[in-house]
Amino acid sequence: MPVFDMMESYLVKELRFPPGLTLRLITRSAYVAFTMFIGMTFPFFGGLLSFFGGFAFAPTTYFLPCIMWLAIYKPKRFSLSWITNWICIILGVLLMILAPIGGLREIIINAKTYKFYS
Numbered sequence: 001m002p003v004f005d006m007m008e009s010y011l012v013k014e015l016r017f018p019p020g021l022t023l024r025l026i027t028r029s030a031y032v033a034f035t036m037f038i039g040m041t042f043p044f045f046g047g048l049l050s051f052f053g054g055f056a057f058a059p060t061t062y063f064l065p066c067i068m069w070l071a072i073y074k075p076k077r078f079s080l081s082w083i084t085n086w087i088c089i090i091l092g093v094l095l096m097i098l099a100p101i102g103g104l105r106e107i108i109i110n111a112k113t114y115k116f117y118s
Contacts, residue, residue: 005030012085014067041116054099 007027031054039045065084075082 004031007031013061025075043114044107044110047103047110050103050106051100052103054101054103058092058096062095063089066090066092 002025004024008019008023011023011027012019017023042048066088070082071084071097
């Protein structure tokens with residue numbers, strides 16, 4: 001949604017397009033079509049998503065919220081919520097380390113037999 005909002009804001013403010021349902025439909029459809037084209041062009045697109053997702057998705061989704069929650073609420077040590085948050089932190093760090101490695105491996109394996117639109 002932030003990407004769509006940024007595109008729509010740019011089109012309305014800078015290029016003076018009239019805001020409305022038509023603009024949203026065309027902008028979002030064009031964005032989805034462009035992403036689909038990129039995904040079809042590169043057979044290792046899933047590997048790229050895994051590679052970059054490990055750096056961005058894992059920290060912001062799995063363990064940074066847990067670290068912030070522990071810092072703000074300071075639950076009692078070895079309570080259920082403390083243990084659960086630490087398990088999520090450990091799993092998130094492991095995911096952050098292993099996802100880019102797996103993604104890079106997939107890219108290297110697929111690059112050997114790379115063909116456009118395969």
